[in-house]
Amino acid sequence: MSMKISNRQVDGVSIVDCSGRITLGEGSVTLRDTVRELLSKGRKKILLNLGEVNYIDSSGIGELVSAFTTVRNQGGELKLLNLTKKVHDLLQITKLYTVFDVKDDEAAAVKSFN
């Protein structure tokens, strides 16, 4: 299953709903393009909802890091929402769990940007 992505606005926060696989190739590029497009529109509060992401490889992890630093370098914030166990475990072993601001409740996550 390839990656599907859509985004919506909630109280000034762009929630990016991702599903499928964030892997080398199409999945990583789709995520990168989406984040760049949001930033180009001045939307710098981004919440990546990974609740339906069932697989991520090292390229996908790299893309999450890239999105995080790109948003931060433009004065914005990128947070993660609803990690699956697989993604959670990967972020734990790569020590990135402490780097990302990870949320498990959408409403609270949206409020945390303000």
Next chain:
Amino acid sequence: MTKQRVSYTLDSTLETVDNAEQTATRIAAEAGFEEDEVMRISMAVREAAINAVLHGNAYDPGKKVKLDFESTPRDLVITISDQGKGLDMSKIPDPLAPENLLKTSGRGIFLIRSFMDEVHIHPSHSGTEIKLIKHVHGPAVGGKEASP
């Protein structure tokens, strides 16, 4: 259970990465590994295939990736070889070092080592061979059941 071996010679493409992962998933499941272990094995194979296609062969259509699975009652041994210049192990940074945490690449070998029981990397001027070993646990090895 007898020793079973299957080998593939694949192009240096993204499809090869997906094929390697899918084949590893199937063979690991057939070897009797549980779902979580199958996931770890297939992910390690995917990462090794990414290294072979991207960093080893650099998508060169004239270069191939060899994939070899050997399943025994004790182990699943997977060997992935490329025809690149040979991986320079000294240039692989520690992805857990604070200064490297926000790097966007360099986690593949680390993940492979995290998911497999043994990893042997043999770089040479004619390519890199990486051997991944997962031991079969449980009653199939040693023949001793856990006490009730």
